[in-house]
Amino acid sequence: MEKRELVCVACPLGCGITVTLGDNGEVLDVTGNTCKRGDAYARSECTAPTRSLTTTVRVEGGKDYVVPVKSAAPIPKNAMFDCMKVINETSVKAPVKIGDIIIKDILGTGVDIIATNNAE
């Protein structure tokens, strides 16, 4: 049995949550959360953690050299490194418009990488 201490990030209150995990990593108990969202966050963080990804992608043939991008949804934490490798090897041709899909379904995660600004 293992206990993990988390700070819930689902709202600004930041409740401290304790999760009790079984020997196979299964969630046995969640305490300290003051609402259901905290319970869901804690279970997800302990079994399938995800993170939003924000970075930049190279732009070719325009005035701007890079364009800021983000994942359209959180991606599995254990895929972050490989996703960053793909993004670092990617370049797009100018112009880029905010909301353009830069990489569709990155590494089969089902999540698109989208531009968060324009690049001339």
Ligand code: SF4
């Ligand atoms: S447990 Fe609920 S109230 Fe507490 S930080 Fe998470 S979302 Fe907010």
